[in-house]
Amino acid sequence: NAGVTQTPKFQVLKTGQSMTLQCAQDMNHEYMSWYRQDPGMGLRLIHYSVGAGITDQGEVPNGYNVSRSTTEDFPLRLLSAAPSQTSVYFCASSYGQGADEKLFFGSGTQLSVL
Amino acid sequence: DAKTTQPPSMDCAEGRAANLPCNHSTISGNEYVYWYRQIHSQGPQYIIHGLKNNETNEMASLIITEDRKSSTLILPHATLRDTAVYYCIVRVFGGSQGNLIFGKGTKLSVKP
Numbered sequence A: 001n002a003g004v005t006q007t008p009k010f011q012v013l014k015t016g017q018s019m020t021l022q023c024a025q026d027m028n029h030e031y032m033s034w035y036r037q038d039p040g041m042g043l044r045l046i047h048y049s050v051g052a053g054i055t056d057q058g059e060v061p062n063g064y065n066v067s068r069s070t071t072e073d074f075p076l077r078l079l080s081a082a083p084s085q086t087s088v089y090f091c092a093s094s095y096g097q098g099a100d101e102k103l104f105f106g107s108g109t110q111l112s113v114l
Numbered sequence B: 001d002a003k004t005t006q007p008p009s010m011d012c013a014e015g016r017a018a019n020l021p022c023n024h025s026t027i028s029g030n031e032y033v034y035w036y037r038q039i040h041s042q043g044p045q046y047i048i049h050g051l052k053n054n055e056t057n058e059m060a061s062l063i064i065t066e067d068r069k070s071s072t073l074i075l076p077h078a079t080l081r082d083t084a085v086y087y088c089i090v091r092v093f094g095g096s097q098g099n100l101i102f103g104k105g106t107k108l109s110v111k112p
Helices: none
Strands: A004-007 A010-013 A019-025 A031-037 A043-051 A054-057 A064-066 A076-078 A087-094 A109-113 B009-013 B018-023 B031-038 B045-050 B061-064 B070-075 B084-092 B106-111
Touching: A004 A087, A010 A019, A019 A031, A019 A087, A043 A064, B009 B018, B018 B031, B018 B084, B018 B106, B031 B061, B045 B061, B045 B070, B070 B084
Parallel strands: A010 A109, B009 B106
Antiparallel strands: A004 A019, A019 A076, A031 A043, A031 A087, A043 A054, A064 A076, A087 A109, B018 B070, B031 B045, B031 B084, B061 B070, B084 B106
């Protein structure tokens, strides 16, 4: 199993550009989420999904969109990139509610907005 | 979910046990204690979780006080590869996975 795969690993954008960060998992997990991590900070939740067709906002959702058309994929869209969105982005997934409730994280996407 | 308090940093000698404390004085009866760690700039990694009994797995042990207001993560024989930021999180079991809130954690430095 590949686990949680994020692409790209690095990206540089100009202010105002849009792009999509990809996240895919092959563990048939119901739950998926996106976090951002800024220097010296913990992870902050952007958006999450409890299953295909269902998404909800986290702590810092402004400027980002998500959709969950399949169980496997949970892309994060930056609508109009801003320098404040320069960060490292992590995607995570987990089983549903149960004894194995633990998050599996991808290796991250480092995004710079100039 | 209840908040946690962790020291910002700790040192540990290689081969010794690393004991990482966490205070969660406002924890509710149905909230679990979770530990994750983040090595350098990698994605966080699950370590262990528990409700009120002590837990042990291949990575670590979790000791929860009887009143559940604090806990300690123990790495029995720390290695240089255990140098990481360790996050203590409390949350309701079975709640939305998207609502796992990470604080700033404890930066553990394992020294030769």
